[in-house]
Amino acid sequence: xxxxxxxxxxxxxxxxxxxxxxxxxxxxxxxxxxxxxxxxxxxxxxxxxxxxxxxxxxxxxxxxxxxxxxxxxxxxxxxxxxxxxxxxxxxxxxxxxxxxxxxxxxxxxxxxxxxxxxxxxxxxxxxxxxxxxxxxxxxxxxxxxxxxxxxxxxxxxxxxxxxxxxxxxxxxxxxxxxxxxxxxxxxxxxxxxxxxxxxxxxxxxxxxxxxx
Amino acid sequence: xxxxxxxxxxxxxxxxxxxxxxxxxxxxxxxxxxxxxxxxxxxxxxxxxxxxxxxxxxxxxxxxxxxxxxxxxxxxxxxxxxxxxxxxxxxxxxxxxxxxxxxxxxxxxxxxxxxxxxxxxxxxxxxxxxxxxxxxxxxxxxxxxxxxxxxxxxxxxxxxxxxxxxxxxxxxxxxxxxxxxxxxxxxxxxxxxxxxxxxxxxxxxxxxxxxx
DNA sequence: TAGATTGTTAATCGATTAACAATC
DNA sequence: TAGATTGTTAATCGATTAACAATC
Numbered sequence: 243x244x245x246x247x248x249x250x251x252x253x254x255x256x257x258x259x260x261x262x263x264x265x266x267x268x269x270x271x272x273x274x275x276x277x278x279x280x281x282x283x284x285x286x287x288x289x290x291x292x293x294x295x296x297x298x299x300x301x302x303x304x305x306x307x308x309x310x311x312x313x314x315x316x317x318x319x320x321x322x323x324x325x326x327x328x329x330x331x332x333x334x335x336x337x338x339x340x341x342x343x344x345x346x347x348x349x350x351x352x353x354x355x356x357x358x359x360x361x362x363x364x365x366x367x368x369x370x371x372x373x374x375x376x377x378x379x380x381x382x383x384x385x386x387x388x389x390x391x392x393x394x395x396x397x398x399x400x401x402x403x404x405x406x407x408x409x410x411x412x413x414x415x416x417x418x419x420x421x422x423x424x425x426x427x428x429x430x431x432x433x434x435x436x437x438x439x440x441x442x443x444x445x446x447x448x449x450x451x452x453x454x
Numbered sequence: 455x456x457x458x459x460x461x462x463x464x465x466x467x468x469x470x471x472x473x474x475x476x477x478x479x480x481x482x483x484x485x486x487x488x489x490x491x492x493x494x495x496x497x498x499x500x501x502x503x504x505x506x507x508x509x510x511x512x513x514x515x516x517x518x519x520x521x522x523x524x525x526x527x528x529x530x531x532x533x534x535x536x537x538x539x540x541x542x543x544x545x546x547x548x549x550x551x552x553x554x555x556x557x558x559x560x561x562x563x564x565x566x567x568x569x570x571x572x573x574x575x576x577x578x579x580x581x582x583x584x585x586x587x588x589x590x591x592x593x594x595x596x597x598x599x600x601x602x603x604x605x606x607x608x609x610x611x612x613x614x615x616x617x618x619x620x621x622x623x624x625x626x627x628x629x630x631x632x633x634x635x636x637x638x639x640x641x642x643x644x645x646x647x648x649x650x651x652x653x654x655x656x657x658x659x660x661x662x663x664x665x666x
Numbered sequence: 667t668a669g670a671t672t673g674t675t676a677a678t679c680g681a682t683t684a685a686c687a688a689t690c
Numbered sequence: 691t692a693g694a695t696t697g698t699t700a701a702t703c704g705a706t707t708a709a710c711a712a713t714c
Binding site for chain 4: 519
């Protein structure tokens with residue numbers, strides 16, 4: 243592989259799955275794994291795993307496979323997980339609270355450093371050591387903690403406005419749970435989590451299965 | 455387009471986004487929309503929208519565009535949204551509760567008909583008119599309500615077992631929030647929602663932006 | 667050495683885009 | 691009629707897979 247090739251985004255999106263599977267293998271006490279075995283665990287072909295990894299270097303041994311811990315360390319470093327990332331969360335409804343309370347973020351290098359909401363009744367409340375703040379504190383917290391990553395969990399009607407505020411304050415990447423496509427500058431990364439859309443793509447297949 | 459072509463899954467996954475955007479347009483009182491205008495709202499090219507729709511029929515008028523309400527009705531019918539889909543939700547932690555309480559599901563043709571958990575402390579509690587039931591009631595509820603769609607929101611360690619139970623009881627499509635890839639028969643549809651993986655793909659780009 | 671598995675190349679497959687005749 | 695926009699074809703682009711020399 244030409245190391246100068248830019249890895250496609252599809253590859254970047256698979257790396258966290260490789261990392262996670264390697265973490266499970268490590269917990270299980272498995273020291274070595276082949277691309278074949280790793281692929282079977284996550285439903286990806288062995289060729290694809292090897293091709294994906296080849297964008298970043300040579301991490302395996304012919305005839306042997308990959309050292310689980312070493313490969314995991316490599317991938318975590320590639321993903322920037324050798325550091326902890328401060329994150330702000332805007333919107334502390336049921337979903338926002340679930341996100342704020344989920345230990346998986348903290349365990350995986352992500353630290354929520356600010357919770358924000360517009361509801362006066364919520365402001366001042368505490369969730370996991372953090373005080374819910376009003377939006378006019380957003381820019382300050384983002385600057386003080388050098389935050390570049392944000393999660394939006396507000397209703398659709400407010401999401402674009404919140405995104406504008408976040409970007410204005412310096413955020414460079416957004417995970418948006420609101421059911422609306424955001425308009426953002428080209429150099430800001432936006433990803434969507436949209437369970438209703440996912441479920442609707444599944445009903446398509448279900449509707450066809452039994453002809454109803 | 456040859457109407458016999460099977461629409462690729464990427465196309466099926468975009469249809470719900472088209473539908474949602476059309477719903478917003480309808481609310482705004484917009485009656486007609488071109489593929490260009492629709493595309494700008496959701497960051498998809500006009501050609502892609504027209505190509506995607508062409509798998510299912512001819513819904514527009516040359517020189518005019520699409521009638522918003524008609525196209526929405528067509529897409530909803532294609533997705534099977536002319537009926538309400540019963541769904542079971544397994545796992546009623548913070549995330550499960552947020553899902554159970556989200557009005558967006560009910561508004562969009564999805565009806566949660568059963569909540570399940572293994573925690574004895576939770577069983578018997580009520581969330582939105584539904585009683586949290588133990589797993590041994592799962593098969594009964596699935597059969598009684600003809601459920602074919604399920605949401606898993608349990609910890610990773612329990613997710614595979616839950617998936618096995620669901621499929622055994624007749625579920626054909628699963629939305630899995632647990633951070634683990636499920637092993638399932640080829641004819642069962644599985645989709646994943648994995649915020650940590652998404653955030654980790656974003657940290658990749660952030661780490662490169664400022665060389666840290 | 668024999669067997670296994672990597673990293674990489676080339677072939678294949680599939681999705682997106684561009685272009686335009688048809689037509690409202 | 692002139693202008694706009696569809697539906698579709700063909701071209702392009704990009705991702706996946708197969709195959710295999712290298713090598714542990």
